[in-house]
Amino acid sequence: MEDELVTLTDSQKRARRSRSIAIGLALFALVVIFYIATIAKFGPAILDRAM
Amino acid sequence: MALVDKSVFDDAGRRMSEATAGDYLELLKPRVMSLVVFTAFVGLVAAPATINPVLAMIAILAIAIGAGASGALNMWYDADIDAVMSRTRARPIPSGRVLPGEALAFGLILSVLSVMTLGVLVNWLSATLLAFTIFFYAVIYTMWLKRSTPQNIVIGGAAGAIPPVIGWAAATGNVSLESVILFLIIFLWTPPHFWALALFKSGEYGRAGIPMMPNVAGSLSTRRQMLAYAVLTAACGVAPWALGYTTAGYGLVAAALGVGFVHYSWKVLQMPDGDEVMKPAKSLFAYSLLYLFGIFAAYLADAMVQRILPLGGV
Numbered sequence: 360m361e362d363e364l365v366t367l368t369d370s371q372k373r374a375r376r377s378r379s380i381a382i383g384l385a386l387f388a389l390v391v392i393f394y395i396a397t398i399a400k401f402g403p404a405i406l407d408r409a410m
Numbered sequence: 411m412a413l414v415d416k417s418v419f420d421d422a423g424r425r426m427s428e429a430t431a432g433d434y435l436e437l438l439k440p441r442v443m444s445l446v447v448f449t450a451f452v453g454l455v456a457a458p459a460t461i462n463p464v465l466a467m468i469a470i471l472a473i474a475i476g477a478g479a480s481g482a483l484n485m486w487y488d489a490d491i492d493a494v495m496s497r498t499r500a501r502p503i504p505s506g507r508v509l510p511g512e513a514l515a516f517g518l519i520l521s522v523l524s525v526m527t528l529g530v531l532v533n534w535l536s537a538t539l540l541a542f543t544i545f546f547y548a549v550i551y552t553m554w555l556k557r558s559t560p561q562n563i564v565i566g567g568a569a570g571a572i573p574p575v576i577g578w579a580a581a582t583g584n585v586s587l588e589s590v591i592l593f594l595i596i597f598l599w600t601p602p603h604f605w606a607l608a609l610f611k612s613g614e615y616g617r618a619g620i621p622m623m624p625n626v627a628g629s630l631s632t633r634r635q636m637l638a639y640a641v642l643t644a645a646c647g648v649a650p651w652a653l654g655y656t657t658a659g660y661g662l663v664a665a666a667l668g669v670g671f672v673h674y675s676w677k678v679l680q681m682p683d684g685d686e687v688m689k690p691a692k693s694l695f696a697y698s699l700l701y702l703f704g705i706f707a708a709y710l711a712d713a714m715v716q717r718i719l720p721l722g723g724v
Contacts (some may be wrong), residue, residue, distance in 0.1 A: 367426055374428045381431030392468060396531045399464040 429512065433502040437485055437513055438478025438520075445702070446477040446573045452706045453577030453592055456713035461532075461581045469532045469580040473573055476524035476540045480569070482517035483548035486510050488556075491618040497611065517548070528580070536580040543572045557619070560626040563608075567600030568593075574706075591649050595705060598643040602636040602675055603698035609633075609678070610688040610695075633679045636694075640675035644668025647705050660712035664705055671701045 367375065398405060450473045454466055461469070485492065485503055493504035502508040521544050529537030551566030559565075571593045578589035601623075608615055608622040609629060615622040623632040647668045651661030674697045677690040 365426065370428050371426045374430045377430040377432070378427075378434070381434070392471075392527075393531075395464055396468055399462045400531070402462075 427509065427512065429502065429508040433507045434516060436502050437482040437508065437516060438475075439481035439485075440478075442481060442570075443474050443478050446570070447474045448703070449592070449596065449706055450474075450573035450577035452710045452713075453574030453589055454581045455577075456592075456709060457578045457581035457589070459582040465532055466581070469528060469536065469577070472524045472528040472532070473536075473540060473576050473580075475520050476528070476544055477573065479517045479520035479524060480544040480547040482513050482520065483544070484552045486513040486517060487548070487552050489513075491557075491620060494618045495611075495614045497614065532580045533583050535583055535585070536576050539572060539576045539579055539585075543569050543576065546572075558621070560621050560623040562621070563604040564601050567597050567604075570600060571596035587653075588650065588655060591646060591653075592706075592709070594646045594649075595643060596702065598639055598646055599671075599698065599702055601639040602643070602671070602694065603702075605632050605636050606678065606691045606695040606698065609691040629683060633675075633681065637672070637675045637679050640671045643701075644672050650709065656709065656712045657716065659715075660708050663708040667701050667704045667708075670697060674698075 447470060451470055454461065454469060485501055488498075489501075489503040489510055492498035492501050498504065503510055503513055521541075525537050525541045525544070528540055547566070547569035551562065551569055555562040555566050574592035574596070575585055575589045578592070579585055605623050608624050609632065612622065612624045612629075616625050623635065627635075644665075645668070647664040648661055650656040651658065651664060674690070674694040678694050681688065681690045
């Protein structure tokens with residue numbers, strides 16, 4: 360197996376940046392969605408905790 | 411710079427992806443997705459149950475992503491025929507912007523993610539229906555029916571008709587007669603809608619080797635069947651009023667839209683055999699989109715009016 364470094368063209372760099380930003384935003388959105396959904400599913404019971 | 415394995419990519423410099431986020435978005439078929447979102451939303455809101463608004467939004471998002479995932483799987487499998495049709499030639503895979511394997515992985519990941527999200531956060535009935543829809547569209551329709559029978563879009567239309575049932579199931583946890591009628595409206599609407607397109611694109615479908623009804627049974631037989639389906643669609647459209655769970659206002663709108671649908675289908679039947687322009691078929695195609703949007707908008711408005719004003723049926 361032989362590895363080598365490849366120089367990306369400008370359009371490949373732009374495309375990669377576009378994909379990276381989209382993946383980042385999608386992951387962030389997933390975190391927010393599951394966080395808010397967890398609170399929504401708990402409802403008022405989220406405030407019930409043993410003191 | 412990027413590290414690549416030369417045993418995998420001999421021409422790695424050329425194979426590095428130039429696909430942008432927009433190309434991946436295009437794989438989700440946003441226009442089809444918008445219709446899915448709208449019909450699923452109507453099913454969810456019209457259902458006789460209240461769902462947490464946050465969970466409702468998540469349900470719609472999951473259904474949209476699931477529909478998009480099936481679109482990506484469809485584009486992955488159909489890249490060969492997309493390349494020979496002018497309508498689909500510029501799609502991300504035939505145009506070379508996205509590699510088939512990338513589209514397949516994208517579709518599979520989004521399928522699993524959307525179904526699991528709907529199941530974990532909403533309920534497993536709606537998630538099962540979504541999984542079935544993706545499977546039905548990607549495997550039963552795309553891989554099997556589309557290239558093998560002129561009934562492809564008739565049976566395959568079931569996949570596009572399920573979203574309001576998923577929305578209903580997300581809100582209520584069950585499937586009822588009302589949601590099945592919403593399913594039937596879209597299911598029966600699909601043949602006249604698609605065959606109108608297939609009539610004026612029959613040359614392209616023929617070149618691509620897709621056995622659409624006009625190419626197999628001929629134009630006249632297709633136009634007769636379209637009229638029959640249009641009549642059934644119009645009848646099904648007024649069924650919610652006839653069964654007494656919507657107001658007369660909905661019934662009137664549904665009847666008017668249905669008369670229009672039958673009228674445009676009748677015009678298509680009257681179309682001369684040698685008609686190259688096929689203006690009636692194009693008009694029916696455009697009207698069919700208006701019909702589906704109109705009838706679901708009327709159903710939504712009716713459900714909201716009945717909920718806001720405690721009048722029951724008028």
